[in-house]
Amino acid sequence: MTISFEQSPSDPVVEFRNVSISFEQNHVLNDVSFRVFHGETCMILGPAGGGKSTLMKLANGLLRPDSGEIFIFGRALSSMTEQELYEMRAHVGMVFQESALFDSLSVRENVAYRLEEEHVPEAEIEERVVAALRFVELEQAIDKFPAELSGGMRRRVSIARAIISRPDLILYDSPTAGLDPITSTTIVDLVVKQRDVSQTTSLLITHRLQDAFTMATNRYNQESNQMEPLPAGETDSRVKFLVLHEGHIVFDGTTLELTHSTDPWLQAYLA
Amino acid sequence: MKLASPDTYAKRLVASVQDYALLAGQAIRNIFTRPFYSTDTIAQMDYIGVGSLPIVILTGFFTGCVLALQSATSLKEFGAIEMTGRLVTLSMVKELGPVLTGLMVSGRNASGMASELGSMKVTEQIDAMRALGTDPIRKLVTPRLIATVAMLFFLTILSDACGILGGSVVSIVLLKLNGSAFFHTGYMSLRYGDVIEGLTKPLFSGFIVATIGCYYGLRTTGGTRGVGKSTTQAVVASSVLIILCDFIVTQMMIDIFGR
Ligand SMILES: Nc1ncnc2c1ncn2[C@@H]1O[C@H](COP(=O)(O)OP(=O)(O)OP(=O)(O)O)[C@@H](O)[C@H]1O
Ligand SMILES: [Mg+2]
Numbered sequence: 001m002t003i004s005f006e007q008s009p010s011d012p013v014v015e016f017r018n019v020s021i022s023f024e025q026n027h028v029l030n031d032v033s034f035r036v037f038h039g040e041t042c043m044i045l046g047p048a049g050g051g052k053s054t055l056m057k058l059a060n061g062l063l064r065p066d067s068g069e070i071f072i073f074g075r076a077l078s079s080m081t082e083q084e085l086y087e088m089r090a091h092v093g094m095v096f097q098e099s100a101l102f103d104s105l106s107v108r109e110n111v112a113y114r115l116e117e118e119h120v121p122e123a124e125i126e127e128r129v130v131a132a133l134r135f136v137e138l139e140q141a142i143d144k145f146p147a148e149l150s151g152g153m154r155r156r157v158s159i160a161r162a163i164i165s166r167p168d169l170i171l172y173d174s175p176t177a178g179l180d181p182i183t184s185t186t187i188v189d190l191v192v193k194q195r196d197v198s199q200t201t202s203l204l205i206t207h208r209l210q211d212a213f214t215m216a217t218n219r220y221n222q223e224s225n226q227m228e229p230l231p232a233g234e235t236d237s238r239v240k241f242l243v244l245h246e247g248h249i250v251f252d253g254t255t256l257e258l259t260h261s262t263d264p265w266l267q268a269y270l271a
Numbered sequence: 272m273k274l275a276s277p278d279t280y281a282k283r284l285v286a287s288v289q290d291y292a293l294l295a296g297q298a299i300r301n302i303f304t305r306p307f308y309s310t311d312t313i314a315q316m317d318y319i320g321v322g323s324l325p326i327v328i329l330t331g332f333f334t335g336c337v338l339a340l341q342s343a344t345s346l347k348e349f350g351a352i353e354m355t356g357r358l359v360t361l362s363m364v365k366e367l368g369p370v371l372t373g374l375m376v377s378g379r380n381a382s383g384m385a386s387e388l389g390s391m392k393v394t395e396q397i398d399a400m401r402a403l404g405t406d407p408i409r410k411l412v413t414p415r416l417i418a419t420v421a422m423l424f425f426l427t428i429l430s431d432a433c434g435i436l437g438g439s440v441v442s443i444v445l446l447k448l449n450g451s452a453f454f455h456t457g458y459m460s461l462r463y464g465d466v467i468e469g470l471t472k473p474l475f476s477g478f479i480v481a482t483i484g485c486y487y488g489l490r491t492t493g494g495t496r497g498v499g500k501s502t503t504q505a506v507v508a509s510s511v512l513i514i515l516c517d518f519i520v521t522q523m524m525i526d527i528f529g530r
Contacts, residue, residue: 060402062398062401086401086404086406087404089401089403090404094399096395096399097395098394098395100394100395100396100398100399101396102391102400103394103396113403114404117403117405161403
């Protein structure tokens, strides 16, 4: 049995309706509602411990909300069986905050994992693994094990693993956290490339405001294979921002709305 | 540290028994449905079965040795020293072989499973696996369950054989008893029911080792310290359960076979 995740482009790909979750006494998300449409990149900002990673796990059905409803590709997660959730996840790529590579598998096996599970022919797997690793510029590390990689390399392998199945939705949890500016620029580059080349909808958590603004003000030039800035004053209209603070959404809107916000907390946060 | 009140404690206990039962049920159900991870199952069989050979052979052998020595001293008082073979064989096959093998494999593999799955849990690899569309119970627990039950069965047979061998070596070399009498009395004393009893126990022990090891592994929280804690708990719980289960199966077999 396969269920369809086809939907019309005007429907939201991700929708949270009044979602709340708490761990014991700790109310991590309170009444969170937002929508992300096809082709959009939703930047999730907010102080540490604000519930960003929790929100992302909820979106992939890895956690269940205490109340409220989450719709992915137009389908309510609570109405899906465990089996259907696994089928839904086949269309979603996820990059974990700590990379979460399988440390008993090599880079090749990590990236190939999903294709192996789907019994794709070996030759095609090899080809796609190499292509995905080339995309993140890590072809030379194909036979290494995660323990032999640096944090930034692990993050990139994790991105390769998430994009190899050409997902319709990608969840990036802090892909640039704790990295040096050069590596994080590489990763921002990759995300912009993925966004502009494949038009994939994505949710992206970041602590680094400059990365978020880089993504909003740059585009990927497929001819020169480089990221280039948009004309001055322009921002990518498909980039939107979500700011989480203590379990509440304090901002939901476009780049310009964010920079022109008059909310004192937001101004202090952005400063 | 805050102490939990008795009713919270009881609630938590009931909840964990329920979680355990769900996990075990799911692991069994996965055996009969696709997809089935045969490579993982074989790898686990190799790790659990072949990897446990040395300890199982050694403990079996020396238990047989000790058993022969100890029983010979007591039997001598009654002038029944030629019964040593019978005593060693019966005790090994019915009781010591299954229980000791179970405990050894529990010490080696329940801890191994709990720490491996626990580390995967705290480093989000379990979540990553789910995010990549694989059911961790199917991929991790079911292969370990099948491998442990199957391998423990054969390891127990091996341990029984080594124990009897150890007992015979001691009887012949140290106690100067007749070797063929040792094996003959031993063989003659075994009934069908004894063998069934000896071979039923490892099936239960294997189930306990695998499900308890995986259960504690998968519910690990709290970083590396949590992994250490789950590992300890897994070994303690599985060892106690193996002995408890051994008692219950023995009682059942006495009811069925009358000995
Ligand atoms: N499995 C869990 N059990 C208990 N509490 C949890 C769990 N996961 C998260 N929390 C709590 O939820 C809150 C939010 O955590 P979360 O990881 O979502 O934060 P975050 O916004 O991703 O932070 P960071 O920016 O540091 O990654 C924290 O207070 C954390 O203690
Ligand atoms: Mg986080």
